[in-house]
Amino acid sequence: MARQFFGTDGIRGRTNDGVMTAATAMRVGQAAGKHFLRGDHRHRVVIGKDTRLSGYMMESALVAGFTSVGMDVIMTGPLPTPAIALLTREMRADLGVMISASHNPFEDNGIKLFGPDGFKLSDDDELAIEREMANEPTLAAAPDIGRARRIEDARGRYIHAVKMSLPQEVRFDGLKVVVDCANGAAYEVTPSAIWELGAKVVTLGVEPNGRNINDKVGSTSLEAVKARVVEEGADIGIALDGDADRLIVVDEKGVVVDGDQIMALIATRMAESGDLRGGGIVATVMSNLGLERYLQGQGLALHRSKVGDRYVLEMMKEGGFNVGGEQSGHMILLDSATTGDGTVAALQVLAALVQSGKKASEMLHLFDPVPxxxxxxxxxxxxxxxxxxxxxxxxxxxxxxxxxxxxxxxxxxxxxxxxxxxxxxxxxxxxxxxxxxxxxxxxxx
CATH class of the missing domain: 3.30.310.50 (Alpha-D-phosphohexomutase, C-terminal domain)
Incomplete structure (x- = not known):
């Protein structure tokens, strides 16, 4: 069956044009709800979103769809994509939904689905949901319609979880960090987590208005964070994308550090501590040959997948790897998260900076990329x-x-x-x- 809705990372498109409409969102809720109505327990879905204007519309439509087939809904408000994956598993939900178009402009939106294990759905599950969307929905009887509620402590739960990805003794005292949240989903949680660990935080992209997500800020528009790092005399800058599953770093000189260098750093440190599994890492065919040669020099292997973080993750799970990612900044650290998590990766980089005693420009440029x-x-x-x-x-x-x-x-x-x-x-x-x-x-x- 040819895919009509799902692409390589859920459903995505221009809002109110093509597939990305409230009607489609409601049908996704009804079809996905039916697909995951398994067993005789009370079924539950967690729904999060980024800061796009259309998020309210898509959220309401999804809630209508899920509740109409008998599934209860928990809404978190704006949170990073990895937070929704985490809460889906933590709250014993049957399904998780993130409403986001990631690094796209505010006019776009998307729907990403997670299974009860916190991992993105398989191709088979997505195809089954597409088939179900073509059918007339099976509506719940009036007494069985689902309930919807918002939870107020979702941000705190996620902040606690990402801090727990570091050893208890690690603190960021003395660090000055510029944090660019792209006016997106992490605008509250990521600066808070880094501040709670002791760093002095200078924020960018933390004033979302529904229309300014990824607008001249964030991991795909780095001029603002580069300039701010130099202007503030900061030790380092971190830039996330709209749903905070992607990380790009800027050193103290304002030089950009991409995902390949970040993976090299994390892999090296984890190999030294004996925590790296699989004898190497997984990246895509787009990662630089310089990374591959560097890892070989460290006795580590680079395994390449197709482009897309879901394919990186598939290869990681199949091969028993716990570190993977993309040159564009998706970092998947399976010991701490089930999907790319820019905040978790940023904390690993900041911990390395503190523990090494080096400047970011020394620590983060481990190899010279080939042209x-x-x-x-x-x-x-x-x-x-x-x-x-x-x-x-x-x-x-x-x-x-x-x-x-x-x-x-x-x-x-x-x-x-x-x-x-x-x-x-x-x-x-x-x-x-x-x-x-x-x-x-x-x-x-």
């Missing part, structure tokens, strides 16, 4: 990658880069775009390879 170039080629239709000239250009490039670099060609899962990425020791060679393949794709398209 890497990514270009997108838009096409109107057909399958350009099946064209003989494109296949030949790719084959020639692979031979040219063999032993000196990598080539990754992949179609976008959401738009008619071919993504062409190459990396290697010779920057000019990398640029030439990418340009040749892009030209071949354009001609074939």
């Amino acid at each position: 890497q170039l990514l270009k997108n080629v838009r096409y109107e239709g057909g399958k350009p990658l099946d064209h003989n000239d494109v296949k030949q250009a790719i084959s020639d490039a692979e031979r040219e880069l063999e032993g000196k670099g990598r080539l990754v060609i992949r179609p976008s899962g959401t738009e008619p775009v071919i993504r062409v990425m190459a990396e290697g020791d010779d920057k000019a060679q990398v640029e030439a390879v990418v340009d040749r393949i892009c030209d071949a794709v354009r001609k074939a398209a």
Whole structure:
């Protein structure tokens, strides 16, 4: 069955346009509710959201859908995506829902679903829910309609949980940290957690108004946090995205540190303490070759998945790894969370900074990335990658880069775009390879 609603990370789109409507949200609630009505206990779903204007509308529609099929609803208000995963498991809920479009602009929104174990739903579960959405909903009898309530201590529960990811003796006294919350879901909890651990916190992106999420702040718009770190003379800056499952760091000089460097730091520290499982980490095909070479030098392996944190997580679970992530900043630390958690990862970085006694610029630049170039080629239709000239250009490039670099060609899962990425020791060679393949794709398209 072809997917109509679910993509690689739940359902996402422009609000009140296409799939992302209140009507769709209500049907998701009814279909997912029915799918998880298993056993004879009173069924429960936890619903959280980020700070988008449309979150109220989508929340109300989801509540209507779930309660109409007999499932009770617990609403948390704005909280990070990993907090909803945590509370779903902690509160013995049958299902968790996060209303968020992550790093997208405020006009977009999305629905992410978590199972009772706190992990994102499998492809099979999502397909089953899609099939159910095509059917007439099975409504509960009047006495069995679900109840809905808000809980007031959700933020405190999450703050306590993320602090517990560190040893009891770790404190951040003496650190000055700029925390950029993207005017998103973590605008209260992340600055509070870091402050409670002793740091002096300078905040950015903590005044959400429904329309300013990810607007010139956060992990995908770093100029503000870079400037503030330098201006304040801070030790470090951390930037989250709209739902706080992604982390990018800025050192004391205002230099950006991406997910590859963060993974290198966390993996190295955990390997030294004997806490790293699987003999390495999981990242995607987009992570830099420099990370792979660095880990090899530490006696660790880099295992690569398809792009998307859900595929990273799948490989982690299959291979027994407890550290994984993406260059873009998703950090999955399975000892502390069931999904990417920017706050948990940030606390690990801050703990390393305190314990090392080094400056962030020394501690966080563990390897030199090799030159890497990514270009997108838009096409109107057909399958350009099946064209003989494109296949030949790719084959020639692979031979040219063999032993000196990598080539990754992949179609976008959401738009008619071919993504062409190459990396290697010779920057000019990398640029030439990418340009040749892009030209071949354009001609074939």
